[in-house]
Amino acid sequence: MKQLDVKLMHPVEQINVIIGRIYRSGMTTTSGGNISIRDENGDIWITPSGVDKGSLTPNDIMCVKKDGTVIGPHKPSSEFPFHKAIYETRPELTAIIHAHPPALVAFSISHKVPDTKIVPQAHNICGDIGFAPYGTPGSEDLGKKIANEFKNTQYKAVIMENHGIVLGGVDMMDAYQRFETLEFCCRTIVNARRLGEVNYLSDEQIAKYVNHxxxxxxxxxxxxxxxxxxxxxxxxxxxxxxxxxxxxxxxxxxxxxxxxxxxxxxxxxxxxxxxxxxxxxxxxxxxxxxxxxxxxxxxxxxxxxxxxxxxxxxxxxxxxxxxxxxxxxxxxxxxxxxxxxxxxxxxxxxxxxxxxxxxxxxxxxxxxxxxxxxxxxxxxxxxxxxxxxxxxxxxxxxxxxxxxxxxxxxxxxxxxxxxxxxxxxxxxxxxx
The missing domain is CATH 3.40.225.10 (Class II aldolase/adducin N-terminal domain)
Structure with a gap:
């Protein structure tokens, strides 16, 4: 049994593996969420619109060519506009995940940005988090608002007001690990607030952790x-x-x-x-x-x-x-x-x-x-x-x-x- 190296897979296989993992982990629904990869040719591979996330296959993944040509058996995700806008704003990002995991949505609908300094590696993986104002799902307006947040190159993750989360990565595993870690942080904070006040780490404590x-x-x-x-x-x-x-x-x-x-x-x-x-x-x-x-x-x-x-x-x-x-x-x-x-x-x-x-x-x-x-x-x-x-x-x-x-x-x-x-x-x- 060899290690599953997502980076070596074709984009349709990478997307199929990761969306399946997200769905089985309860971090998206049958109809919710979408993920994409921009390849070295500038083509964007993306999950389809209106297809069950629990039974997707590589054959269902859509490709939007650099010239706008659409290839595949379905329509591309309705959120394709903001994927395209992010890639144009941040060329170093080659993978994007958008979903509605419960804890991150809780922050989204309360208009709060999570502080990831609850454990050292979480802040190192997630970094600072942006917040994009509300826009109609699937609209060019939403794409512009999200892309505007991503102009801040410190952000690889942006909370979408009353919507969910969108994250980028230098590859699909980088994006997925950021996504999974950020939802872990939010779930932990929500549960912790039921018990008492959350104690956050200082920058100095995180630096000492790295040095150890x-x-x-x-x-x-x-x-x-x-x-x-x-x-x-x-x-x-x-x-x-x-x-x-x-x-x-x-x-x-x-x-x-x-x-x-x-x-x-x-x-x-x-x-x-x-x-x-x-x-x-x-x-x-x-x-x-x-x-x-x-x-x-x-x-x-x-x-x-x-x-x-x-x-x-x-x-x-x-x-x-x-x-x-x-x-x-x-x-x-x-x-x-x-x-x-x-x-x-x-x-x-x-x-x-x-x-x-x-x-x-x-x-x-x-x-x-x-x-x-x-x-x-x-x-x-x-x-x-x-x-x-x-x-x-x-x-x-x-x-x-x-x-x-x-x-x-x-x-x-x-x-x-x-x-x-x-x-x-x-x-x-x-x-x-």
């Missing part, structure tokens, strides 16, 4: 891939795909590692879209060195230290599900004592300050002697366990529980179970 990304990891050349190692790679890929399918991970963020032999382990690579990771992408770590030709996750040093200090831990998942992150960006306690079954699985979940996972690796790693799950403010959630499937189960339980807590916040104060009831659980389920 390792750049000089040593590599080893003598690499072997015995059958047990290959089996772990396949298992990791299945769990990563499952996490993406269930909204527990997005293409731009998520780290999975599994102990292999001793303190050696396998870990996900950096800068490979999580949706598309294949076994060959996984990075082998031996004695603190990465296999030659690959770059491991930015969190590789912490994963290594967790394995070294915690022999009972054999797998780690680090990710950013929206409901757990709603707690992480507000500093709201993730109170697992509200749901007995969740507490049995997870026990109490502490929260640690942003940056601590870089500044005190040993201290954080030692916390996993007593904690399965740790929230890192404005960063991520770390989940640990024995078998990878068990660790994934803990992640699911944690996010489902966090979702219930977010929903409960709209109903009334939380009512956790008592210390006596917790003691009863410890005895009944042999929890230490």
């Amino acid at each position: 990304i390792p750049t000089n990891i040593p590599h080893f050349m003598d690499i072997d891939y015995p059958s047990d190692e290959r089996a772990l790679r396949s298992e990791m890929v299945k769990i990563i795909r499952r996490a993406c399918d269930q909204g527990l991970m997005i293409s731009t963020y998520g780290t999975v590692s599994v102990r292999w032999r001793g303190d050696d382990f396998l870990i996900t690579p950096r800068n490979v879209a999580r949706w598309d990771i294949v076994p060959e992408d996984i990075v082998q770590i031996k004695k603190g060195m990465a296999e030659a030709g690959k770059t491991p996750s930015r969190a590789v040093a912490l994963h290594q230290r967790i394995y070294q200090l915690n022999p009972h831990i054999n797998s780690i998942i680090c990710t950013q599900p929206v409901n757990l992150m709603a707690h992480a960006i507000t500093g709201t306690k993730f109170d697992v004592r509200t749901i007995p079954e969740s507490w049995i699985f997870l026990q109490d979940v502490p929260s640690i300050p942003f940056g601590l996972i870089y500044n005190d690796i040993d201290g954080v790693a030692e916390m996993f002697n007593h904690n399965k799950v740790i929230l890192v403010e404005n960063d991520s959630v770390f989940v640990t366990g024995d078998k990878l499937l068990n660790t994934f189960d803990y992640l699911e339980v944690a996010e489902f529980s966090a979702n219930s807590l977010v929903m409960a916040s709209a109903i009334g104060p939380l009512c956790p179970i008592s210390d006596k009831e917790i003691e009863d659980l410890k005895v009944a389920f042999n929890v230490k």
Whole structure:
């Protein structure tokens, strides 16, 4: 199984893959949204008008030639005018996505621009966001208003007043990852506002995060891939795909590692879209060195230290599900004592300050002697366990529980179970 490299596909195939992914992820409807690619000839390939987004094929994708000639079995999207206007305004952009994902539409209809500085990589991916005033859908007027926002070369994403979002990219994957990450930010902010005030990162904190990304990891050349190692790679890929399918991970963020032999382990690579990771992408770590030709996750040093200090831990998942992150960006306690079954699985979940996972690796790693799950403010959630499937189960339980807590916040104060009831659980389920 080879990596799905969208960049190498024909435009009709790229559009078909990405619109399908957007639709299956619940970020557009059967009739809503449109995406396009401008090729090296200046021709624009675009989704058709009035065709079910859930069953599009490459044969349905339309082409509008540079001279205006239309090729294909349907009409081009009614929003073609603003796609064309953006390409004319920003020649470096070759892919555009327009859709109506719920959280971004919430910002659109409240006339607000999301602040993406809730986690470091989100701002780096999305940048500053523009806001285009209302225009009739499909009109030349709307195209002019959107293109006018894109004249500001800092913007690669523009909120459309009472409409949705339009994003550009230097290629289709660049546009898609920006789109997916921006919707993640908006969903997280909306959920977080139910819990309390959102804490945003400063430019200085984001810069420190970038500076902590390792750049000089040593590599080893003598690499072997015995059958047990290959089996772990396949298992990791299945769990990563499952996490993406269930909204527990997005293409731009998520780290999975599994102990292999001793303190050696396998870990996900950096800068490979999580949706598309294949076994060959996984990075082998031996004695603190990465296999030659690959770059491991930015969190590789912490994963290594967790394995070294915690022999009972054999797998780690680090990710950013929206409901757990709603707690992480507000500093709201993730109170697992509200749901007995969740507490049995997870026990109490502490929260640690942003940056601590870089500044005190040993201290954080030692916390996993007593904690399965740790929230890192404005960063991520770390989940640990024995078998990878068990660790994934803990992640699911944690996010489902966090979702219930977010929903409960709209109903009334939380009512956790008592210390006596917790003691009863410890005895009944042999929890230490």
